Amino acid sequence: MSTSSISGRMRRFAALVRKESYQAMRDPSTTLITFVLPLILLFLFGYGVSLDVTRTRVGLVMEETTPLTQALAASFQASRYFSVTTRQDRRFFEEDLVNGRIRGILVIPAHFTTDYAAGRRPQIQIIVDGSEPNTANFVQNYAQGTVANWERQRQTLIAEEPSAITVEQRFWFNPELTSRYFLVPGSIAIVMTLVGTLLTSLVVAREWERGTMEAMMATPVTAIELLIGKIFPYFVLGLAAMTLCVLLAVFLFGVPFRGSILALYALSATFLIPALGQGLLISAVTKNQFLASQLALISAFLPAFLLSGFLFEINSMPTVIQWVTYIVPARYLIPSLQTVFLAGDIWLMFLHSMAVMLLIGGVFFVLAARSTRKRIG
Amino acid sequence: MTSIPDKTELVRLSGVTKRFGGRSPALDAISGSILGGEITGLVGPDGAGKTTMIRLMTGLMLPDSGTVEVLGFDTAQNPAAIQASIGYMPQRFGLYEDLSVQENLNLYADLRGLPKNERTATFDELLTFTDLKRFSDRLAGKLSGGMKQKLGLACALLKKPRLLLLDEPGVGVDPISRRELWKMVENLTREGIGVVWSTAYLDEAEACNAVLLLNQGKLLFSGKPSELTARAEGRVFKVSGMSGRKRQVLAKLLDQEDVIDGAIQGEAIRIVTGNSALPDILPAGDGAAVVPAPPRFEDAFVDLLGGGPGGRSKLAEAQQTLPAKDDRPVIEAKGLTKAFGDFTAADDITFAIRRGEIFGLLGPNGAGKSTTFKMLCGLLKPTAGEGRVAGFDLRRDAASARNQLGYMAQKFSLYGDLSIGQNLDFFAGVYGLSGQRKRARVALMNEIFDFGRHAGQSSKDLPLGLKQRLALACAVMHEPQALFLDEPTSGVDPITRREFWTHINALVEKGVTVLVTTHFMEEAEYCDRISLIYRGRSIALGSPDALKASVVSKDNPDPTMEDAFIALVERSETGAKEAA
Known part of the structure; x- marks a missing residue:
């Protein structure tokens, strides 16, 4: 029978892909999810969200003015972590701290110089706004660090010979520890999750809602042709969205790209398999756009965000949650992508990630194909 | 493919039962067959099991018990073979709204494996057949209901099927397109194609070659519709020339032992009796006359269901009679106009409804009935014109007006x-x-x-x-003083419809004023006056009898409401052309 012949199969497949591409091009929501949303996300992570703290505003109170305290004040002013306003009296700052205009008050006490001269450890008082624990911690640690630095430098100056051992930190691959460098590659994974899972689940669910799926199924098309014909255009769109993100990351945000294009595409293409599979599975089960979008956000977008090591360190999660992260495909993509950008090609790591993503994708596809058999009820 | 002689059996249903969840079955032990070369009506109210039955025939759904054989193949064993040679148009046409007419045709041609060298001719034939040639570049979403319907049909016909399954093709389509569609389908049956046409409209059922009549999942009748209609032969009468109020007369007649069904028909009353004796028309008064009338499919359906309800409405009996304070109209529309952008949904609609009158807005879906309706309920602000309910101006006093009206919205x-x-x-x-x-x-x-x-x-x-x-x-x-009913009985079974109208008729007798929208021609006959709404304009206004009388011609001495509608639409279109 001609319906099962290879040429019939190819023709039907081509027809489905063509139809899907026309629809994707004409549907504004596709453009929105594929190109506008990634831009917004990238700009958010590129400019808005930075996990580095710089120029935190603090008040510095100098209860005495001596060359010694001026030297310490100068090192606070020189620090790129603080933006310092100096006053003689702490009462100047109390209201500012309460109102949140500054994040902390650093007090160099009146007896600082005498204590220091007497060889006692110099003490400075740090008052922080405890309602924001992260910032408070940060102010406290960096203030202590600045004092320690200042002290060490002073000793070096005083001592005839520099001390034998100094600690010098050096960060490989991201020497300045710029969080943008690892946030931007990570957000590419988020964008592909959006296109692969959210968009795909929406367009399949829409076919069920509009009754076109039913009309399709009553033709000689097979379930596999329907599935592949549906996802192929979104596979291409996913890679297009990824390419856009990479170009922006490299040329606009100056993120280094040390790996190969081949590795980038191999990883991304592999990641799209579980992402698309999950989208298909969701829409096949719900057959409703609203439910599909909710499920896609909760089961794909949020895990890619929270459980992938993108924003939060997996090693510091509770053990049970750590187990859960093993089934989040983004968990495998994000470190590999970060490596491609910041370190270069490490194929052993990539192949391992790709193998796991393929496995997860395979499971999704089998489940999706089972629930998209050509039956309605 | 061998040529198919007429009237071969294309579908055989044997003891088919399908259940969804634990409730009563959607289809209960149905057996029957569908022949080639004719239109088989799958008839029944909403929820009767029509769509389920069609899906079973496509092989997209399997029965819980029993078998469905289509074109000689069992749907459970070989759905692919069936799907290769049927055409199926689901309820929402199965069109891609963001593809153009031609792109939809291309898609289905590829999916159905229509050979490349046959395409030009086939497309040409189908586009001519459906009169869509001028619109081949238009997006399917931008077509009117009737045009979508025809395109859906064209897609289902691309590779000439042996069996064509149409799920409620008459819904949401204006009567003119519906007639055209019917003619197209009739032409197909001449080539031996078997057509299944599912419908809740009993006038469509009457026109089919054969029907399967379903109600609540049970098969009530299978055979020629005329066979069923004949069962009511000699038991249908038309009472005219009454001296009392017609709705009171109807209520009294319905309360008689041997009257099983009755309805207002313009100024007359149609009744069906349990036996062929002439009914006692004493309640109709001295001048009344009773003559036998030809039975309709609906009469026989009601009979099959055990007859309609009596004429009493406890609802109306509990209602206080609304005294007529003055003779001002209860509902008034003066030049009501609503424009959405450059599209005028309702254009200069004017009417006044007296106390105790039933006024109908009749027209196809999308004609502007609901828009007019919503303006009169104060739900939509008119672009121009004014509306009053119980004396309250809807622009200034919408809340007071709404307190005086009861609203029954479309669907549930x-x-x-x-x-x-x-x-x-x-x-x-x-x-x-x-x-x-x-x-x-x-x-x-x-x-x-x-x-x-x-x-x-x-x-x-x-x-x-x-x-x-x-x-x-x-x-x-x-x-409330006024009742607004938006498509109140679409899709319900005739008994429920009768019961509903018994209440409405009795309420009207108590002085309640009713505004009803309907696309159901039969229902229009229950109204005192109707306004025909077509493409946003009121093209005619008058009593059902007067409207029908206005289109009487030699060819059609006794037009139906639908005939009148079509003739008046055509008349208004030629009028518009001459004016332009």
Whole structure:
């Protein structure tokens, strides 16, 4: 029978892909999810969200003015972590701290110089706004660090010979520890999750809602042709969205790209398999756009965000949650992508990630194909 | 492919049962067959099992027990073979709205494996056949209901099927397109194609070569519609020339032992009796005459269901007679116009409805009935013109006007997750009833509509007829002066429709004023006057009898409401052309 012949199969497949591409091009929501949303996300992570703290505003109170305290004040002013306003009296700052205009008050006490001269450890008082624990911690640690630095430098100056051992930190691959460098590659994974899972689940669910799926199924098309014909255009769109993100990351945000294009595409293409599979599975089960979008956000977008090591360190999660992260495909993509950008090609790591993503994708596809058999009820 | 002789059996259903969940089966042990070369009507109210039956024939759904054989293949064993040679148009046409007419055709041609060298000719033939040639570049979403319907049909016909399955093709289409579609399908049957046409409209059923009549999943009748109609032969009468008020006469006639069904038809009354004896028409007064009338499919259907309800309406009996304070109209529309951008949904609609009158807005979906309706309820602000209900200007006093009206929205718009009792309580509260009066009214509704047994059930799980009663109960809870009914009986079975109209007729006799929209030609006959709405304009206004009389011609001495509608639309279009 001609319906099962290879040429019939190819023709039907081509027809489905063509139809899907026309629809994707004409549907504004596709453009929105594929190109506008990634831009917004990238700009958010590129400019808005930075996990580095710089120029935190603090008040510095100098209860005495001596060359010694001026030297310490100068090192606070020189620090790129603080933006310092100096006053003689702490009462100047109390209201500012309460109102949140500054994040902390650093007090160099009146007896600082005498204590220091007497060889006692110099003490400075740090008052922080405890309602924001992260910032408070940060102010406290960096203030202590600045004092320690200042002290060490002073000793070096005083001592005839520099001390034998100094600690010098050096960060490989991201020497300045710029969080943008690892946030931007990570957000590419988020964008592909959006296109692969959210968009795909929406367009399949829409076919069920509009009754076109039913009309399709009553033709000689097979379930596999329907599935592949549906996802192929979104596979291409996913890679297009990824390419856009990479170009922006490299040329606009100056993120280094040390790996190969081949590795980038191999990883991304592999990641799209579980992402698309999950989208298909969701829409096949719900057959409703609203439910599909909710499920896609909760089961794909949020895990890619929270459980992938993108924003939060997996090693510091509770053990049970750590187990859960093993089934989040983004968990495998994000470190590999970060490596491609910041370190270069490490194929052993990539192949391992790709193998796991393929496995997860395979499971999704089998489940999706089972629930998209050509039956309605 | 071998040539198919006429009237071969294309589908055989043997003891087919299908269940969804634990409720009563959607289809209950159905056996029957569908022949080639004819139109088989799959007839029944909403929820009767029509769509389920069609899906079973496509092989997209399998029966729980029994077998479905299509074109000689068992749907469970070989659905692919069936799907290769059937055409199927689901309820929403199965078109891609963001693809153009031509792109939709290309897609289905590829999917159905239409050879490349046959395409030009086939497309040309189908586009000519459906009169869509001028629109081949237009997006399917931008077509009118009737054009979508034809395109859906064209897609189903690309590779000439042996069996064509059409799920409610007559819904949402204006009567002119519906007639064209019917003619196209009739032409197909001449080539030996078997057509299944599912419908809730009994006039469509009457025109089929054969019908399978379904009600609540059960097969009530299978055979030629004329065979069923013949069962009511000699038992249908038309009573005219009454001296009393026609609705009171109808109620009295319906209360007679041997009268099983009756309805208003213009100025006359149609009744069906249990035996062929002439009915006693004493209630109709001295001048009344009774003559036998030709039976209709609907008469026989009602008969099959055990006859309609009596003529008493406890609802109306509990209603106080609304005294006529003055003879000003209760509902008034003056030049009502509503424009959405450059599209005028309602254009200069004017009418006035007297107290105790039933006024109908008749027209196809999308003609502007609901827009007019919503402006009169104060739900939509008119672009121009004014509307009054019970003397209140809707622009200044919409809230007071709304207090005087009861609104029954299209389809079922009550809270599905609330029980009957909770819905009644809620609507009583919304209409400002409280304390003793609220308790009394809710108790009364429960008694009148016999909700007792179902009171605790979620209303979304109720049978359609009960839902409809509940919707009416909620709309009349506060004894409104005016009732607004938006497509009140579309898709319900004839018994429920009769019961509904018995209440409405009796309420009208108590002085309630009714505005009803319908696309159901039969229902228009129950109205005192109707306005025909077509493409936003009122093209004719008058009593059903007067409108029908205005289109009487030599070819058609006794036109139906649909004939009148079509003739008046054509007349208004030629009028518009001459004016231009």
